[in-house]
Amino acid sequence: MAQSSEPPSWALAMWRGFRNRCPHCGEGRLFHRFLKVRERCEACGMELHHHRADDLPPYLVIFVVGHLVGWAILETEMRYDVPLWFQMTLWPTVALVASLLLLQPTKGAVVGLQYALGMHGFSAIRRAGARPVDGPARNETETRDGGGTDGRHIGSGRA
Ligand SMILES: [Zn+2]
Numbered sequence: 001m002a003q004s005s006e007p008p009s010w011a012l013a014m015w016r017g018f019r020n021r022c023p024h025c026g027e028g029r030l031f032h033r034f035l036k037v038r039e040r041c042e043a044c045g046m047e048l049h050h051h052r053a054d055d056l057p058p059y060l061v062i063f064v065v066g067h068l069v070g071w072a073i074l075e076t077e078m079r080y081d082v083p084l085w086f087q088m089t090l091w092p093t094v095a096l097v098a099s100l101l102l103l104q105p106t107k108g109a110v111v112g113l114q115y116a117l118g119m120h121g122f123s124a125i126r127r128a129g130a131r132p133v134d135g136p137a138r139n140e141t142e143t144r145d146g147g148g149t150d151g152r153h154i155g156s157g158r159a
Contacts, residue, residue: 010116017112018105022046024115030108037111050121051114057107065098 008016013023022028028043040047073091076082115122 008116010113013112013116014109015112017108017110017115020104020108022048023112030111031104035104035107037107047121047125048111048115050125051111052120053107053110053114056110057103060106060110061099061102065095065102068098069095 008023008026012026016023016026017030020030022030022041022043024046025041025044028038028041028046030037030041030048032038037048037051037053039049069091072094073087076087114120118125
């Protein structure tokens with residue numbers, strides 16, 4: 001399951017990235033520390049440094065958190081009698097914590113999307129991974145050698 005010949009869909013790749021997993025295999029971790037993407041996947045060896053997430057993750061986080069907190073402030077103001085000092089403490093804290101919690105998963109999802117769309121350096125990898133099998137479907141020496149210990153046969157082409 002770690003190594004599939006079929007590339008994952010963009011939705012699955014984004015979901016894997018959101019959960020701090022390699023968009024290619026879904027096993028290895030995507031980040032090695034806060035917001036820092038690994039050079040390559042520790043599980044499948046996929047090169048992850050090709051991403052160019054740049055400003056999109058914070059833009060998306062600001063968009064989502066800003067709308068949610070703005071809506072919550074408006075609702076609180078209209079429905080409840082909450083002291084101003086409390087609101088001045090609560091909403092910046094909520095905005096800060098929500099932004100910090102969402103930023104890395106959002107960046108992971110953006111990296112997953114760039115991988116799935118074959119953007120930047122990911123394009124060459126996606127092309128190589130998705131190329132059609134060029135060779136016989138079965139290796140003729142397979143029965144003579146018996147089953148290999150790792151169960152893999154070069155050119156067996158499970159597509
Ligand atoms: Zn991987």
